[in-house]
Amino acid sequence: QVQLVESGGGLEQAGGSLRLSCAASGRTFYGMGWFRQAPGKEREFVAAISRSGGSTYYADSVKGRFTISRGNAKNMVYLQMNSLKPEDTAVYYCATTGSTNYGVYSRESDYDYWGRGTQVTVSS
Secondary structure, three states: OOEEEEEOOEEEEOOOOEEEEEEEEOOOOOOEEEEEEOOOOOOEEEEEEOOOOOOEEEOOOOOOOEEEEEOOOOOEEEEEEOOOOHHHOEEEEEEEOOOOOOOOOOOHHHOOEEOOOEEEEEEO
16 A cells, blocks of 8 residues: 655754655655644645656745655655754654646645655754
């Protein structure tokens, strides 16, 4: 079956960096994305990458600080997070879309499989 497993979360000080990884298995993976959910808030889009890895898209809140990328085997996706802020504290989820298009997707409804999430905590 399809599985997405996130790793790399943890506790970091403001201004520091973390790199999240997502290992996907069970089918061919197309567009992928990262979302996050802070306590008491709705889940929100963070970043997305296209099927080929040639296109990326970011939420304004992370643009210039976070970088999404894919591994050579295309079943790995990464989120490099630099210049972390306390407001980045959240559970981060990896997701994959079933669309075979080469676009990037920012809506939750575009994604059909989700990981269980990894906690990122940024202290001030």
